[in-house]
Amino acid sequence: MSQKTYNILKDAKSRALIDDETYQKWYKQSIKDPEKFWGKHGKRIDWFKPYTKVKNTSFTGKVAIKWFEDGLTNVSYNCIDRHLDKRGDQVAIIWEGDNPYDDKKITYRELYDQVCRLANVMKSNGVKKGDRVTIYMPMIPEAAYAMLACTRIGAIHSIVFGGFSPDALAGRIVDCESTFVITADEGLRGGKKVPLKHNTDLAIEIAQRNDVTVKNVLVVQRTAGKVEWFADRDIWYHEAVAAAKPDCKPAKMKAEDPLFILYTSGSTGKPKGVLHTTGGYLVYASMTHEYVFDYHEGDIYWCTADVGWVTGHSYIVYGPLANGATTLMFEGVPNYPSPSRFWDVVDKHQVNIFYTAPTAIRALMGAGDDHVTKTSRKSLRTLGSVGEPINPEAWEWYYNVVGGKKCPIVDTWWQTETGGILITPLPGATKLKPGSATRPFFGVQPQLVDNDGDVLAGTTEGNLCITDSWPGQMRTVYGDHERFIQTYFSTYKGKYFTGDGCRRDEDGYYWITGRVDDVINVSGHRMGTAEVESALVSHDAVSEAAVVGYPHDVKGQGIYCYITLMEGQEGDDTLRKALVAHVRHEIGPIASPDKIQFSPGLPKTRSGKIMRRILRKIAEDEFSALGDTSTLADPGVVDDLIANRQNKK
Numbered sequence: 035m036s037q038k039t040y041n042i043l044k045d046a047k048s049r050a051l052i053d054d055e056t057y058q059k060w061y062k063q064s065i066k067d068p069e070k071f072w073g074k075h076g077k078r079i080d081w082f083k084p085y086t087k088v089k090n091t092s093f094t095g096k097v098a099i100k101w102f103e104d105g106l107t108n109v110s111y112n113c114i115d116r117h118l119d120k121r122g123d124q125v126a127i128i129w130e131g132d133n134p135y136d137d138k139k140i141t142y143r144e145l146y147d148q149v150c151r152l153a154n155v156m157k158s159n160g161v162k163k164g165d166r167v168t169i170y171m172p173m174i175p176e177a178a179y180a181m182l183a184c185t186r187i188g189a190i191h192s193i194v195f196g197g198f199s200p201d202a203l204a205g206r207i208v209d210c211e212s213t214f215v216i217t218a219d220e221g222l223r224g225g226k227k228v229p230l231k232h233n234t235d236l237a238i239e240i241a242q243r244n245d246v247t248v249k250n251v252l253v254v255q256r257t258a259g260k261v262e263w264f265a266d267r268d269i270w271y272h273e274a275v276a277a278a279k280p281d282c283k284p285a286k287m288k289a290e291d292p293l294f295i296l297y298t299s300g301s302t303g304k305p306k307g308v309l310h311t312t313g314g315y316l317v318y319a320s321m322t323h324e325y326v327f328d329y330h331e332g333d334i335y336w337c338t339a340d341v342g343w344v345t346g347h348s349y350i351v352y353g354p355l356a357n358g359a360t361t362l363m364f365e366g367v368p369n370y371p372s373p374s375r376f377w378d379v380v381d382k383h384q385v386n387i388f389y390t391a392p393t394a395i396r397a398l399m400g401a402g403d404d405h406v407t408k409t410s411r412k413s414l415r416t417l418g419s420v421g422e423p424i425n426p427e428a429w430e431w432y433y434n435v436v437g438g439k440k441c442p443i444v445d446t447w448w449q450t451e452t453g454g455i456l457i458t459p460l461p462g463a464t465k466l467k468p469g470s471a472t473r474p475f476f477g478v479q480p481q482l483v484d485n486d487g488d489v490l491a492g493t494t495e496g497n498l499c500i501t502d503s504w505p506g507q508m509r510t511v512y513g514d515h516e517r518f519i520q521t522y523f524s525t526y527k528g529k530y531f532t533g534d535g536c537r538r539d540e541d542g543y544y545w546i547t548g549r550v551d552d553v554i555n556v557s558g559h560r561m562g563t564a565e566v567e568s569a570l571v572s573h574d575a576v577s578e579a580a581v582v583g584y585p586h587d588v589k590g591q592g593i594y595c596y597i598t599l600m601e602g603q604e605g606d607d608t609l610r611k612a613l614v615a616h617v618r619h620e621i622g623p624i625a626s627p628d629k630i631q632f633s634p635g636l637p638k639t640r641s642g643k644i645m646r647r648i649l650r651k652i653a654e655d656e657f658s659a660l661g662d663t664s665t666l667a668d669p670g671v672v673d674d675l676i677a678n679r680q681n682k683k
């Protein structure tokens with residue numbers, strides 16, 4: 035563990051919005067009197083009707099979380115309309131295509147026009163306040179228009195990452211009974227086409243078999259590739275938008291009206307529909323965007339995430355646009371056409387703030403320094419990291435080579451559920467330690483507890499909980515409030531349990547150690563091992579499957595699958611390939627198994643519970659430290675697993 039401390043740069047300090055003294059002062063105020071603190075900061079967004087109540091939250095009993103509950107506002111109004119007077123001609127979105135010669139700039143006024151037209155298209159096709167709209171899109175400006183158009187009329191969007199399969203898309207359409215889908219003919223990433231419309235067609239068929247009828251599919255023409263067309267259902271986006279009126283009044287939304295659903299994986303069952311609401315979410319997303327990245331008016335800001343993940347929601351679209359920023363949206367991948375791409379784009383658009391994931395940093399680090407050093411990167415001022423723990427080597431490389439020792443790195447810890455960043459350095463306030471997310475943001479009260487729920491004080495390591503609400507917190511699991519209570523508030527009564535392990539050091543800094551549940555983090559993508567297992571057992575040859583994560587140099591964690599086959603099946607490379615293809619088909623390429631081990635049996639307790647601890651150790655090739663195996667029903671199974679392990683170092 036690196037113990038090196040980086041004193042933030044004089045430069046950053048002198049221009050930063052928040053210095054350490056201010057951080058300490060505001061943090062204390064935010065904890066001592068959250069009503070007053072958030073009552074003040076809630077005003078950073080515009081309200082049609084101001085709130086008089088600020089915080090009404092309970093983590094016990096039925097768990098009810100309400101912020102600014104009697105206020106009325108609208109997210110698209112805050113992200114667009116309110117900027118028009120001052121910065122109508124300022125660029126809102128810089129779009130950088132997959133192909134480096136393809137780019138586009140959209141001003142706030144153009145954004146207004148596009149979003150209003152699209153909102154009118156949706157309205158005229160019967161989409162109403164509270165309806166669920168599924169968005170399955172590539173990284174093109176129309177994805178942001180679609181999100182904002184939903185918020186304009188009060189429809190709830192559910193974005194499904196373009197890398198998910200038709201099955202996964204169908205599951206998400208069915209769960210929230212979505213009747214309107216926005217997609218594109220094809221996506222384009224790294225020069226490869228992704229058949230989004232075709233996948234949507236297949237998903238809609240599956241949804242239909244599950245009694246959910248999608249009435250319309252709005253299709254953006256991205257590649258002009260050939261697609262099947264269902265005339266009574268499908269609508270070309272460009273035709274409909276061209277014919278629509280260019281003004282649409284923003285709906286007056288209650289602060290607690292749903293804003294979006296985003297599905298995310300947990301340790302059990304199907305992905306959960308994380309529900310975020312309007313007022314508190316926007317206040318929190320915009321405030322963290324400003325202070326965490328030390329955003330100043332006129333900055334060019336780039337977050338490399340996909341809008342299919344929460345990072346794209348909060349820090350490509352809602353946070354930056356609420357702040358009137360210029361946000362860059364990138365369609366491609368970090369290594370296409372070359373591993374210089376990120377830095378070429380930084381130079382091309384003079385990016386000041388750059389936010390990416392450790393997996394990308396590690397991959398680019400592996401490609402060599404030359405790809406970085408041949409670019410200027412002079413415009414860069416703040417660097418950010420998100421999605422998984424950043425190992426100190428990658429941190430140092432990011433700091434030294436990419437940032438040229440000039441840019442503070444904000445290692446931001448948060449989750450789909452938290453809506454925005456909870457633990458993070460602030461560029462002008464926090465001394466940095468490579469690998470540590472450092473200190474809580476305003477209003478955030480982390481607590482470490484042991485497995486019995488006893489609170490751990492001082493320098494320690496335990497399970498990370500948050501003891502009180504913040505405005506960006508999720509409000510429920512869509513359609514299943516009981517699951518919300520069970521998942522997040524029952525392990526440690528009265529506290530929000532994050533599912534992460536964490537260490538606190540002598541300076542009170544937090545170091546996230548990774549998930550303590552059966553969730554793995556592959557290239558910054560969160561995945562439930564149970565989901566991969568259920569995909570595997572749906573293959574005819576598989577009798578039983580257990581999936582664990584193991585350390586992977588680039589991906590952070592890789593997917594290791596133990597499989598027991600049906601009688602008479604042969605566990606060979608052909609079957610391995612077939613199983614990989616099967617999982618990709620069921621969930622999507624992001625869930626591709628890295629290692630598959632066939633085994634006649636799995637280590638189980640006498641009551642039949644799979645001992646994952648042992649499977650994790652073998653997958654890590656750390657089998658000398660297996661611990662107590664005496665409770666196993668058949669200890670002999672372990673020898674076979676070790677002998678046939680797939681990850682020998």
Ligand code: PRX
Nearest residue numbers: 420421422423445446447448449450546560
């Ligand atoms: O384990 C933590 C890890 O990602 C999980 C949340 O994943 P997701 O909901 O997909 O959201 C990712 C983007 C916000 C967390 O429970 N994680 C996220 N950021 C960090 C992190 N782990 C360590 N350091 C981080 N900065």
